[in-house]
Amino acid sequence: MYSLVKYYHPYISPFDPCPPMKVKSYRTPPNLYVGFQPPSLPQFSPKEALFHGTLWPIFYSPYPGSKKEEMKRE
Structure with missing residues (x-):
């Protein structure tokens, strides 16, 4: 089976002033x-x-929850 949510690990610069996001995600449409x-x-x-x-x-893809819910899953 396939997953509609994909995850990746972005580059984290040692000079970035913001706290890094170690894992980012994006959604792909089911028709792919x-x-x-x-x-x-x-x-x-x-x-x-x-x-x-x-x-x-087979073509139904619910909208993701809030950012807080996604961060709880990670």
């Missing part, structure tokens, strides 16, 4: 991992599709 849309994909109900913003669960 699906070439052509396969036939017979499972679908959300119409009400769920309006809530999620897509008809197909």
Whole structure:
């Protein structure tokens, strides 16, 4: 399986006046991992599709939480 969140370790300069962020993250959209849309994909109900913003669960990517929540996970 794949992860929609990628992590990397940026260069930390010894002369940087700010405290360093040792790990940074970014999100990739789920459509990067699906070439052509396969036939017979499972679908959300119409009400769920309006809530999620897509008809197909494979293309659903929730917005990340707040910065505080992300820092707790790291």
